[in-house]
Amino acid sequence: CVTMARHVGEQIWKRYQIPVYLYESAATSPERQNLENIRRGQFEGIRAEIASNPSRKPDFGEARVHPTAGATVVGARKFLIAYNIFLNTPDVDIAKKVAKAVRFSSGGLRFVKGAGFLVRGLAQVSMNLTDFEQTPIQRVFELVKKEAARYGVAPLSSEIVGLIPTKALESAAEWFLQIENFDSSLILENRLSAVMRGKTAIGGLRAGVEPFVEQLAAPTATPGGGSAAAASAAMAAGLATMVASMSRGKKAYIQYERELSEAMARLSELREALKAAIDADAESYSAVMKASKQAKDSAGKDGTIEDALKQATNVPLGVAERAREVAGIIETIKPITNPHMKSDLTTALALARAAMEGALANVEINLESLKDQAFAADTRKRALALKPLA
Template sequence: MYSQVVPTLVECVPNFSEGRDKSKVDAIVEAMKLPGVYLLDREMDADHNRCVITLIGEREAIQEAAIRGVGKAAELIDLTQHQGAHPRMGAADVIPFIPIEGVTVEDCVAMSKHVGAQIASRFNIPVYLYEAAATSPERQNLENIRRGQFEGIRDDIAANPARKPDFGEPRVHPTAGATVVGARKSLIAYNIFLNTADVNIAKKIAKAVRFSSGGLRFVKGAGFLVRGQAQVSMNLTDFEQTPIHRVFEFVKREAARYGAVPTSSEIVGLIPKLALEQAAEWFLQVENFDSSLILENRLAAVMSGKMTPGGPGAGLSAGVAPFIEQLAAPTATPGGGSAAAAAAAMAAGLAHMVAAMSRGKKAYLQYEAHLSQAIGQLAQLREELKQAIDADAESYNVVMKAYKAAREASDGDPIINAALQTATTVPLGVAERAAAIAHMVERLKPVTNPNMASDLITSAALAQAALTGALANVDINIGSMKPGTAEEQDFIDRTLELSAALKAQAR
């Protein structure tokens, strides 16, 4: 049911500075066990002296689980006695929240701020926000925040204004240090072992591969000596734009310069299935590869009703028919806002298809970087717009509840205005994304197969329709607000300004 409220599902991957004492890790995991939170994975590494816990759960429950994990780590881990290959600044070193279903990165930013405030108030541990939650550009990268590690931050935090935490006092916890909390997309922690014990080779390769020193975009890297082997340790922060197979080949080529070769690689934590599908497609050179060619994917799609047994192109109406019927039903939701989001999602899907079918072809190799970037951006836009289909319907339901609640309140305008702000923000986000898709389609036209021009024309038309429809919903909702505070008036003014700019672009 497209009008059904989507459950909130968030991934949390806390990293704790303990990889040798299993009993301590067991206690930390036990502290994070709450209804609605599930343990997906736990990794311990003695050389790094670090463990990575992967949790998934409902939005509210997983926040409390993360907070309790930090508290237990503060009880058990003493950084003044801690040694390991991996940089660290806290007993609970870093806690990222990753949107999975029914939530956005922006939602995870709000979660990060709540969790950070709670950690500081409950445990007297200073907290820094990073990645999408960062309060300044310098703090987007974890490396910048963690520079100097626990000892350096301990000596510098009170005297250096740049070290002032986002939450808590400017002094580290005596034994638990400081913690970093943030929101980001799915990250792949990927390590490659070399057939040498010379850690300097790993460090040189890491310098070559990481983006900060001129390497691959969306790659962070460092060199360590682990289990007697040189290891290139990396974080891939956007595997759709810099896929894992490209990283492996880069490291392999760099290693050859020093007479070394990769002997094995490892994933720390979990890896998205799409990343392995991309690697399989690349190494096997499968023509016109599609994830629906994988047996388990096809089976899951058929069983969920998203695809008929004939596969892609066979009975496609079965997937979209329920939504169309709901649009036609004599109910308020789903309505024009949901339809606009669906149109924009289809626009992103078509443009993604054209870019994906052109990338890797001989005639378009010179545009591979451009196409890869577009594919990654369009995939993200498509997922966000799919969520907006339900979010728009739900925001309407919230407005109706607000009007009902307002009738029983002495001053109901603030209640209604708050609901209308949400109902305005959803279609405004759809409009912004539709405009971005339309712009990307124009840039794709000269660098993709001209035989697919009709697909891009259709994509542009859908994006235009989505933009027009979403802005119509913005106008309706913003026009219903009765501002009573400066903040509400400011919201209206900013929304009208952005809406006017998008309308000009639509024309």
């Protein structure tokens, strides 16, 4: 997220000439971790000081505001929970005192920001919880309750503004209900979701890959080698992405951050295309078989099958080309990533090369059945260009 935030910030300046400040975990200095420090003085403050005060210099862009868009911030942070507690009193001063006792800036709980307001005739302690895993929502509620009791009032109700992670509510339920040996997998919806993702505790990673492997083993024409080649290339891209992501942002590889970010972005695109090709290959071959069965006259049969064969050829050719690109990226990032992950890149490269070889074999066998020699010659030329890397 930090690398992504910095990349986005850089692109905002390059594309739109809007100066960018980085905050929270993406911040380039401790002073800018807190968004309030950057926003000090609001827009007028930035406009007045951006060119003259070195501490207001943007992280990306020139020291001047955009004439219509001003300046902006990009950050990387944990999920923020907007949490408000209503007190059974209209006395807003009490809410302000409670908020002061609870918020971190006044000596209260870490990762809590708070203020007191009058909302719908009730005093409200309005809070932002910036790291609910370090300071859980139930601890915040209990402290607000304790501080409010000092003034003879109590929480009346609370509200979530926006979204809240399931984990935060699970933690609160475990706390207040005092559940022994609680585990999130005990929740029905969580277990069902895990099953749907193919990641049950019993099945592990095997549960995710087993259906596809069993389909390959079934006595049916599809899915076959073309789909397996696409899956192999997708796994190669996935492994390469993992290695790049675990080096990007690390101090030892900070000088290669741009290269690794670009590699990851392209690998993500390739991975998605290759995953789509798993089904596309099976569907294209099924179309060939369907054309053979449905065609009645010779002319119609030739034309229909030719079109289907061309599509069935283009899919694995695309897989081979993408697999080659994946292999090239792997070779590029090998010297700028953690050497302890060499085996992962070796595996990824082997998968990419196997994908190329398998996909090209599917291309060739389809070309043997084609009558369009011009198409076949052009396709073989494209395939031949891939073979030196295979």
